[in-house]
Amino acid sequence: MFGLQRRPRPSRSATVPRYLLDLYRLQSGEAEEAGTHDTAFEYPERSASRANTVRGFHHEEHMEPVHPGEPQTKNGEAIPLRFLFNLSNIPEDELLSSAELRLFRQQIDEVITESEGDKDQLHRINVYEVLKPPRAGQLITRLLDTRLVRHNASRWESFDVSPAGRHLRISRSLHQEPGEDWEQLRPLLVTFGHDGKGHPLTRRAKRSPKQRGRKRNRNCRRHALYVDFSDVGWNDWIVAPPGYQAYYCHGECPFPLADHLNSTNHAIVQTLVNSVNTNIPKACCVPTELSAISMLYLDEHDKVVLKNYQEMVVEGCGCR
Known part of the structure; x- marks a missing residue:
């Protein structure tokens, strides 16, 4: 049934990321019809044009918990956070064309500034691929992407992690505390793939109703x-x-x-x-x-x- 092994029976705790819901509404034409298209939302034309399946994965929190309130730096250096994503349920016949890591960056209001120039203070986010499991406390990693961000705004940051495997290590110098909206703000890995069946995702306009045939017409x-x-x-x-x-x-x-x-x-x-x-x-x-x-x-x-x-x-x- 629809390529699934069995009928899904989702748990009550299952969460639908807002990003995928927005992506569906934009791709299906619902957003334009309702006039609710968020101009800040960018449709991933390049990734979607090569895929007919988009999947969302939250990090495995039971394996790598994020502890709010703990120090984010040690001896002046940012403490890396490692987020693990379990992609084992992606079908073998689904070829991944790209992957996108989405992190929510919370605005920091309690920053102590000494001058007006400090308002433009920048922080760096580094995204690494974990190449091998840690040995003797050391990780073998490869830098995938790096970005300078400002602390005075809350927003999502998106990183292209297509070359990465299933383990990502995030180094950040920003402190982010999970709150009531944590389920919607958790780190999200989005994969774009194609199983070789049918056409890729394309943005489509909402269908206009076609004229009905004559009611008395009994023909096909x-x-x-x-x-x-x-x-x-x-x-x-x-x-x-x-x-x-x-x-x-x-x-x-x-x-x-x-x-x-x-x-x-x-x-x-x-x-x-x-x-x-x-x-x-x-x-x-x-x-x-x-x-x-x-x-x-x-x-x-x-x-x-x-x-x-x-x-x-x-x-x-x-x-x-």
């Missing part, structure tokens, strides 16, 4: 079919959309088949034979064109996934 055509995920009991693991217009095909394929019924030569011949031999069935009204939708959901491991699923919406019908 598309009919409305809205799938509400709460009606089928899937709303506990599908975050968005709450439902979607899937459509279905229904109607007669009469002899002779008209051009607008989008028939194949085989269907025309089959219908012709049916007109003289009723033991041969008529051509069937079936989908001839299907399109994809994006779904944001919690998988069987409580991980948040944004995926482009092919052949979810009927775009055209015909006699086949």
Whole structure:
């Protein structure tokens, strides 16, 4: 089912990162339709253009806890924090094209300044890849990215960590205390991958409703079919959309088949034979064109996934 090993049954503690929710709303066209597009949010065009699956991973806090209130420096040097991300549930056939580490930087109001120039005081954030497990208390690391940031603003910082493995070591000189919003402000690793099935994620405009056919027309055509995920009991693991217009095909394929019924030569011949031999069935009204939708959901491991699923919406019908 949707490439999952089993039906997800997410725990109550599962959290959907706001970044992935915003990414879904922008990618699906919901944000533009509602007029709620956050201009500060940058859509990752380059990463998304090569991926049909986006996954979000919070760091494994039980392995590398972040302790608020502890000193962030020792002998004038920043104490590195190591965040571990468990990526073992990424399917083997999913090829990672890029990865992005997102860290929330909290504004520091209690900084003691001696002059007005200190208001522009800079801090450096270094991001390392842990190449080998620590031996004798030492880590073998490789610098992936470094950035100077100002302490007088709260904002997310994004780092390209595509070459990195599953262990990241963050060195920072900023103090950040987890508060009530910690679940939404935790370090987040976002992976962009493609499983070789279908097209990559693309920003799409909201669909404009198509004109309906005549109600008395019994010939093969598309009919409305809205799938509400709460009606089928899937709303506990599908975050968005709450439902979607899937459509279905229904109607007669009469002899002779008209051009607008989008028939194949085989269907025309089959219908012709049916007109003289009723033991041969008529051509069937079936989908001839299907399109994809994006779904944001919690998988069987409580991980948040944004995926482009092919052949979810009927775009055209015909006699086949």
